[in-house]
Amino acid sequence: MAFTKKFNLSKTEDGHYAENSNQDEAGFDVKKISSDDITDDITENLSLEKAIDTYKKIRENKEPDMTEKEQEAIEMECEKIRNREIIDVDEKHEPEEIGSEGKIVTGPPSLTRFESARIMGARALQLSLGAPPFISLPKDATTSLDIAIKELEERVIPITIRRTLPNGDYQNIPITNFK
Numbered sequence: 001m002a003f004t005k006k007f008n009l010s011k012t013e014d015g016h017y018a019e020n021s022n023q024d025e026a027g028f029d030v031k032k033i034s035s036d037d038i039t040d041d042i043t044e045n046l047s048l049e050k051a052i053d054t055y056k057k058i059r060e061n062k063e064p065d066m067t068e069k070e071q072e073a074i075e076m077e078c079e080k081i082r083n084r085e086i087i088d089v090d091e092k093h094e095p096e097e098i099g100s101e102g103k104i105v106t107g108p109p110s111l112t113r114f115e116s117a118r119i120m121g122a123r124a125l126q127l128s129l130g131a132p133p134f135i136s137l138p139k140d141a142t143t144s145l146d147i148a149i150k151e152l153e154e155r156v157i158p159i160t161i162r163r164t165l166p167n168g169d170y171q172n173i174p175i176t177n178f179k
Helices: 035-062 069-081 113-128 144-154
Strands: 007-012 018-019 161-162 170-175
Touching: 035 069, 113 144
Parallel strands: none
Antiparallel strands: 007 018, 161 170
């Protein structure tokens, strides 16, 4: 014999559906739960259970012929995972400058091709808009980009490179510190 339940739902002001009465057809009390509460709990539990199932599969695939003790050990580890505290908000980190006394700590010790291109482009734009060059003009220079390349090679451009880490910390490196 199968039991079926018919829901008498109505749409509330906030757009969710709720059952009209506190009892079902058989006369049992029914607790009203909002769909937001259900969605949050289900999503959190499903992702945790999915992670635990994946963990079990990985462990079981490593050792296909497992004893009962090994399976119990895996179940105990899974229970530890279920009981862990879930941290869903990271602590606020204020970015700060990395002091290094002239040493390059973040990134390679030389300019990257992207940094070089950015510096040459910015300096060529400045020169084309009338900025004075920092070197005597080479005879073979025909464009502002040629002058910018020579200035970069001689490291006379007063520019500082800021290299930023993923957590927001950064290092300001004068162009003269690069190899």
